Amino acid sequence: MSKISHAQTSITQEKYRSSIQAGKHTFISDEPANEGGTDLGPTPIQMLAGSLGACTAITLRMYADRKGWPLTQADVDVTINRSTPPAVITRQIRLHGPLDAEQRARLMQIADACPVHKILSAAIPVTTTEQF
Numbered sequence: 222m223s224k225i226s227h228a229q230t231s232i233t234q235e236k237y238r239s240s241i242q243a244g245k246h247t248f249i250s251d252e253p254a255n256e257g258g259t260d261l262g263p264t265p266i267q268m269l270a271g272s273l274g275a276c277t278a279i280t281l282r283m284y285a286d287r288k289g290w291p292l293t294q295a296d297v298d299v300t301i302n303r304s305t306p307p308a309v310i311t312r313q314i315r316l317h318g319p320l321d322a323e324q325r326a327r328l329m330q331i332a333d334a335c336p337v338h339k340i341l342s343a344a345i346p347v348t349t350t351e352q353f
Contacts, residue, residue: 223315235259270299273312276337281316291319292328311340 228243230250237258239250250265252258263271274297285292294317302309314332316325332338 238262239265246248266301266303270301270310273310273335273337273341274299274308276333276335277312277314280331280335281314281328284328288324290324291318292316292324292326295328312338 226243228241230239230241236252236254238261241248241250244278249262250268251260251262252264253260276339277297277299278295281292281295284290296315297319298313300311302311312332314329316328320328333342
């Protein structure tokens with residue numbers, strides 16, 4: 222698994238539709254109409270919430286598969302509340318399948334091992350440069 226991820230984003234004069242290229246995948250981020258956008262895709266904050274949810278679910282699936290545990294489904298609900306600084310991220314996990322109490326407890330611990338959770342939980346320096 223690569224430790225480096227990369228995405229490129231472009232925006233033209235179409236408010237506020239952004240085209241994102243990540244590897245061979247292209248997707249759109251936008252803002253809702255009431256914020257001046259065209260609502261063609263999730264907002265960047267929704268994408269961040271989705272990234273944490275997807276990473277958590279994938280991490281749980283990988284761990285359960287490796288252990289041979291009967292996790293049939295994992296649902297992850299992520300809310301980012303930015304109404305007051307600092308933002309608060311709430312993650313709710315629902316595990317499905319005939320798991321015993323020890324397996325459930327361990328999977329809840331493993332959720333914090335997902336790479337996106339680790340990134341969001343650390344102080345993250347962001348370096349910005351201008352390209353000419």
